[in-house]
Amino acid sequence: MADVALATRDVPTPEFQTVRTPDPHPRPTKVKADNVKVFYGQKQALNGVSIDIPVKSVTAFIGPSGCGKSTFLRCLNRMNDTIDGCRVEGEILLDNRDIYDASLDVVELRARVGMVFQKPNPFPKSIFDNVAYGPKIHGLARSKAELEEIVVSSLQKASLFNEVKDRLHEPGTGLSGGQQQRLCIARTIAVSPDVILMDEPCSALDPIATAKVEELIDELRENFTIVIVTHSMQQAARVSQRTAFFHLGTLVEEGPTDHVFTNPSERRTQDYITGRFG
Amino acid sequence: MSETALTGPVDWTSDQAAGRRRSRHAANRRLQFYGIAAISTAVGLLGILIATLVIGGYPAFFQTKLTIDFPIKAEYVDAADPAAGNYRNVVRDALRELAPEATTPAQQRQLGQLLTNNAQFFVRDAVVANPSVIGRTLTLTLPAADPIDQLNKGLIDRDLPESQRRVNDLQLGYYDTLVAGGRVSAPFNWALFFNSDSRFPELAGLAGAITGSFYALLICFLISFPVGIAAAIYLEEFAPRNRWTYLIEVNINNLAAVPSIVFGLLGLAVFIQIFGIPRSAPLAGGMVLALMTLPTMIIVTRNALKAVPPSIREGALGVGASKHQVIMHHVLPLALPGILTGTIIGLAQALGETAPLLLVGMNAFITSPPGGILEASTALPTQIFIWADSPERGFTSRTSAGILVLLGFLIVMNGIAIFLRQRLERRW
Ligand SMILES: Nc1ncnc2c1ncn2[C@@H]1O[C@H](COP(=O)(O)OP(=O)(O)OP(=O)(O)O)[C@@H](O)[C@H]1O
Numbered sequence A: 001m002a003d004v005a006l007a008t009r010d011v012p013t014p015e016f017q018t019v020r021t022p023d024p025h026p027r028p029t030k031v032k033a034d035n036v037k038v039f040y041g042q043k044q045a046l047n048g049v050s051i052d053i054p055v056k057s058v059t060a061f062i063g064p065s066g067c068g069k070s071t072f073l074r075c076l077n078r079m080n081d082t083i084d085g086c087r088v089e090g091e092i093l094l095d096n097r098d099i100y101d102a103s104l105d106v107v108e109l110r111a112r113v114g115m116v117f118q119k120p121n122p123f124p125k126s127i128f129d130n131v132a133y134g135p136k137i138h139g140l141a142r143s144k145a146e147l148e149e150i151v152v153s154s155l156q157k158a159s160l161f162n163e164v165k166d167r168l169h170e171p172g173t174g175l176s177g178g179q180q181q182r183l184c185i186a187r188t189i190a191v192s193p194d195v196i197l198m199d200e201p202c203s204a205l206d207p208i209a210t211a212k213v214e215e216l217i218d219e220l221r222e223n224f225t226i227v228i229v230t231h232s233m234q235q236a237a238r239v240s241q242r243t244a245f246f247h248l249g250t251l252v253e254e255g256p257t258d259h260v261f262t263n264p265s266e267r268r269t270q271d272y273i274t275g276r277f278g
Numbered sequence B: 001m002s003e004t005a006l007t008g009p010v011d012w013t014s015d016q017a018a019g020r021r022r023s024r025h026a027a028n029r030r031l032q033f034y035g036i037a038a039i040s041t042a043v044g045l046l047g048i049l050i051a052t053l054v055i056g057g058y059p060a061f062f063q064t065k066l067t068i069d070f071p072i073k074a075e076y077v078d079a080a081d082p083a084a085g086n087y088r089n090v091v092r093d094a095l096r097e098l099a100p101e102a103t104t105p106a107q108q109r110q111l112g113q114l115l116t117n118n119a120q121f122f123v124r125d126a127v128v129a130n131p132s133v134i135g136r137t138l139t140l141t142l143p144a145a146d147p148i149d150q151l152n153k154g155l156i157d158r159d160l161p162e163s164q165r166r167v168n169d170l171q172l173g174y175y176d177t178l179v180a181g182g183r184v185s186a187p188f189n190w191a192l193f194f195n196s197d198s199r200f201p202e203l204a205g206l207a208g209a210i211t212g213s214f215y216a217l218l219i220c221f222l223i224s225f226p227v228g229i230a231a232a233i234y235l236e237e238f239a240p241r242n243r244w245t246y247l248i249e250v251n252i253n254n255l256a257a258v259p260s261i262v263f264g265l266l267g268l269a270v271f272i273q274i275f276g277i278p279r280s281a282p283l284a285g286g287m288v289l290a291l292m293t294l295p296t297m298i299i300v301t302r303n304a305l306k307a308v309p310p311s312i313r314e315g316a317l318g319v320g321a322s323k324h325q326v327i328m329h330h331v332l333p334l335a336l337p338g339i340l341t342g343t344i345i346g347l348a349q350a351l352g353e354t355a356p357l358l359l360v361g362m363n364a365f366i367t368s369p370p371g372g373i374l375e376a377s378t379a380l381p382t383q384i385f386i387w388a389d390s391p392e393r394g395f396t397s398r399t400s401a402g403i404l405v406l407l408g409f410l411i412v413m414n415g416i417a418i419f420l421r422q423r424l425e426r427r428w
């Protein structure tokens, strides 16, 4: 059954048709990707992915390991630029602006499209400095008091403030894994991005910390557009409004989360979410 | 299932199994034994080296001195111009007073050889500094001549026949008189650190060499540190990975392995003959050392930069930091302990380097410390080289002492490197 799909890897990829199910109450599009192809050297990792990511909602990317979820996510804030030999084709629009256009500064793009990584990676600085770093380099605070306000409110939004308010000047690396991940989320939202990309943000966390981060994602949805990569079906089902299923570098199916999980239109989606492969 | 059937159930308690385990343990023990043997050999050889140096060099850390009363007669020294006095006669008269039994010119010449050859200048300087002693008696403690120094340290055997001894019977007699008069002492030899080179071992010191080495290392640091870091940052963070950067990388690695004397030749040809930097100047030496240290510096810095976890870079890039900000705010501070350690170890290597300095002429005979980076000077290793080449007995022990001083500096520098690494690394 999966043999056909596996074979597509080596033969030239046929134009692949993604199965799309629209939202019953469609939202405006925040990020629009059109026929995005990514190559690592000679190897093609993504074969033409097109997707509309709706504003102020959570979109989950699921799929077996190595199918290109991270690769696609990293296209959205041009993090792939930092990888030698990585080439991106196609078009990605953020608020109808081409993010690969020369007129858009990548520094501005990354401020508007923040990223939370799989492994918590706080800077080896104090908790305060971790959160203050983004606003500082972008010149968002005009005074020290304003900077402090940004830091406190970011920590509050990341539901971390109460746990760290007495030790803001202790190193961020001294926190627990779950706290570190929320610190990284606070660091990201401190620059007030429009979009937050999260690449398996809970894979290093225990169930309690995971629940906290999920709760947080649900709250953040009010103000931010969120894209999350996850290996946990339950997590995707719990936090996301739309789900996109990737397989071998193609976007197989995307649609409202409850639709994809209860009544997928594609055989491979069905196989994956029921645990038959991947 | 089928695999178990293939081998059958394993009997872990059988004699064969026990034997296999025994031979594995034996192999462990053998490996451990080889390691211990290798380390003991290395430590033993090092111990022998240090012991030889200490035994050979420690006499040089003390200097035999003679305390002598110099009558400063007005007939020799004019109060109006004390610097122009006839101090040779002052010294002669003072010695004659000590040993009135020396009456023939030959005897008096032997007597004059007890003190260092430069005694008259010591007296002159003392009188110029304090002219009120003219007409009175000045008591000074001056270095003894090298043979007397050796004799006093027990390095000359009194029982040898006179013809085979560097101190003849007459001098031996005068020396005994001085000892009886309590005029012979052997205090710590500060001159070793505060004097420069001299033809007379009893006066020779390392001040010029230490200053020269300091200037040369300063130049070496000022050139190789910024250039090395800039090159490493470019290669590591900015350069595209293509054939050219690969070629550069291979060449840097090869340069690190080029014998240092080749850099010396290059320095001679380029810095001295083309740029016209004065020969023997610490500037030339430092530039040659910088060339030599640069590849090491680049390699060390690149490794330190590479060791910074990529997650930190990604985190910074992810909030919109520019490349410059990522490097300046995150990567460099984290790499700094490694860079500093590498720098100090590179400088320590440069401090001990001899061959390239010989080629740029830093083995000249220079009797005063350099006043700047353009004045002729020696360096510690070249000074040791010069002394090792000198026949006088006094220089033999000074050679060992010089090596000990050099080793001391190296140990201090490595200590600083270790300290910095631990100190800075604890922060994160
Ligand atoms: N830096 C890289 N250089 C070369 N190939 C890469 C690189 N990063 C990813 N790839 C390849 O691209 C493909 C997609 O990788 P990607 O990391 O996007 O997978 P993923 O879906 O995120 O997997 P996972 O769930 O395991 O994180 C894989 O085949 C991978 O080997």
Ligand SMILES: [Mg+2]
Residues within 6 Å of the ligand: A069, A070, A071, A199
């Ligand atoms: Mg991934």
